[in-house]
Amino acid sequence: MKILIAEDEPLMLKTLELKLRREGYEVVGSCDGKDALQKIEESQPDMIITDIMLPYSSGLEIVGQVKKTRKVPVIVLSALGQEKTVEEAFHLGADDYMTKPFSLNELSIRVKRLAKAV
């Protein structure tokens, strides 16, 4: 299963990539929204994990664009106090969300749950 992660903090991105790779997923990383949209087009991932605050195109734009054409599960990562934005993400079709700071083990449980549904 291929997962695309869009996260602008390089260390966070590397951590998420390594965590999910160790769990047997194929991972594609991206550190900005524009690049993420391009990689989604190219690599056709089975799941997307995206931060809301990204340079060039936001996580919301990614959710909106992806959900228009494909039925890919999307997990949104948000900062504390972005409840309104999370609501908007759900409105656009996001499947799950996690508020930072979050536990990596919890994220991997949520990934597994969504992966089963795919």
Add this chain to the structure above:
Amino acid sequence: MIFDSSFRSIYSRSILLDINYGPDFLRSLNSGKLYTMVFLFIICTLIMVAITYFYLARKKRIYNFQKKIKEHLEIWITKTILEEDTTDEAFYVPPKFNRLFQHKDARQIAIDEIINSKKSLSGTAAKNLIRLYDQMDFKNDSLEKLKSKDWELVAKGIQELSLMEYNKAITKIYRLTNSKEEFVRDEAQLAIIYLSGFKGLRFLNVVKYPITEWQSIKLLEMLPHSGVTDMQDLPKWLQSSNYTVVVFALKLVAKFQQFEFHDQVVACLAHENELVRYYAIKALSEIATEDTASILLTHFQNETQRNQIQILKDIVEFGSEDITPLLISIIENANPAIQLKASIALAKISKNGLAYLAEKVEKQVEPFEKILAHVKYELE
């Protein structure tokens, strides 16, 4: 030729004469001096270009050095974050990092990476980051920052120590909650709450400087949402000589519904500061008893229009039929803006409120016809 000479004369008058060099200055500029000036100008320009070049080259070198270190550190920190071993055994540190960490700048890069990750992670990963910070003695760098004269560094040090949950620094950070530097003070207050929860509110006993609206929002956000403790000093804060402490204490009463302090909040309705009275009104609406509505209405006449409107908005939530006469007297005597709010409150609280307003329209069309229309719209 005519044009040329007239142009020259106009030019020399308007430019040279106006800036007071005069014709003497021009006559003194022989070709030797002119060459020297041009030469000096070129030398200065070259020096400027060289300085800019070396400055940019140095900046680029530092950037590349930092980038290289970051790349190496990222791999090592990522592996450490994902360590599942729960024993307290020390993390493996590659020997090259031990050498690298003799440089202060390299240590700071590592601290920044750890801090940034800690902001996003919880659970085992966050614990690993704290253990790593502790193991590498990065706390000494953060503690050193607290001694700096640069307030930005002090604030950074506070943030690092609090995020890394270094409780031993509480006393040092507590002293900074009353710093004259706003950013240091704000950061220290947030750190104290982050490290000790409600207990940290004891800084309210000593703070002499104002607590801004933004800071109070951040402090309230940081406090735990349940398990309220250590509020025994609330009466003291409600009587503080610093009015912003009183406002913050009233926000605490409202957010955590501290019913036992109802009387002390009522006392704040007589405070000389309008903002304190405003937040006292708002706090009372969160901890209202059956007497609260009539207490608020007895203070009504002495209040500013903003506070009067707030009282009328709030009593709708907890007022009863008993306050109908007080509301009617307000409607009889107030200005149209207050009459409107009082009419809405009356219609919502009293079962005969609408009938009373309809009667008023018959006696006095203006402004009661419009008020009644508004009230009906509000009730829909």
